[in-house]
Amino acid sequence: MKKKYVIKKNYWIHIALMVLILSIDIYSKKWILKNLYIYEKKNIFSVLNFFHVHNYGIAFSIFSDQEKWQKNFLLTFNIIIIIFIINTFLKLKKKLFSYSLVIAGAIGNLIDRIQYGFVIDFIDFHINNWHFATFNIADSSIFIGILIIIKNNYYR
Template sequence: MKQMHKKYFLITIFFLMLDILSKYLVFNNLNLYETKKIVSVLNLFHVHNYGVAFSILSNENLWNRFFLSILSIIIILIIFKKILKSNKRDKKLAYCLIIAGAMGNLIDRIYYGFVIDFIDIHIDNWHFATFNISDCSIFIGVVIYIKNTYKIIKKQ
């Protein structure tokens, strides 16, 4: 394995392990729908998401679980192929973060049948969608990808 690919592989594994560990701790230490206040704008709130972002496609049936798992696997494989072809560091980092997040949520979906969400950011009684480390990883990866793409477009 090339040294460069090894570095990105390790980044992916780090974020995947961070996600798995955080979900394990939440699943085993907080009851479903239990809230633990961390700071004034951040709670841990254990919920199960049967869908994708913002609970879209959240019916709790086997077909949905199978469809979302297959879709995740396809996306992971496509992005993995892009990592191997890309020669830009920012894009590789973005792809690795997206893959780590997709894999973390895929593992939940296959193992539990749902994704464990627990990060609850709020201001007073207004709560943003509850999410997890995988979702953060995907979001940061997409932001890096867009930023990198914008720089390329701007140069032209």
Template sequence: MKKIYKKYFLIIILILIIDIISKLWILKYFDLYETTEILSVLNLFHVHNYGVAFSIFSSETLWNRCFLSILSIIIIVFIFKEIVKIEKKEKTDFCFILAGAIGNLIDRIHYGFVIDFIDIHINNWHFATFNISDCSIFLGMIIYIKKRIKTNFK
């Protein structure tokens, strides 16, 4: 394995380890729907997401579970091909997206849902509850967009 790919492989593995450990911790120490305030704008709130972002497609059916798992696998394969295809360019954005997609796919296959627990809120307004994999995907998208903007304005 090329040295450059080891770097990206380690990024993916590190994110997956943090994601899996955090979800196992939530499962062990929090009941479903249990909330603990961390900061005035941050709670840990154990929920199960049967859908995708913002609980879209959130039915607890086998069809839904299979459909979303297959969709995730297709996305993961596509991103992996992009990582391999791109030469001599920074691939951190794709690694973050890939790690997040794999982390949520592991949940979906193993549990039938994704474990979410990060609840950011201001007073009674709550953003969608999310997890480390979601943070990784979001960060990867920010890096990707920033690179594209930078490239387009040169």
């Protein structure tokens, strides 16, 4: 007998959070596409730039040499991971916040891969000439969600 998933009342706040993060991610990327040319930089603060780049790979541009099998692999990998995380999310009764962050971010980057063939990155933190990897709202959401999951599971 298959187990049916029922969206419980307390899940709706987390679904709303996912929609909010996804909306901010999509809007921010559309703003970057409309207002900055590729590789254009806009200074925001002394340690923050908007720097429009396209990431054809995954974290830190791994698998970014754009061969067809890698594009298909990344797309398939994203979809499998999202399904796995949503399945985990639906089985949980608490600590849903962190999974909501990861799901929203993963879907945001998946939308980019499907729509453009790459992920739009633009947040560039730096100290003088040292720059951290350029990222986006979805990446931030995934990162924070994973940190919370690790903290909840390993540092009680």
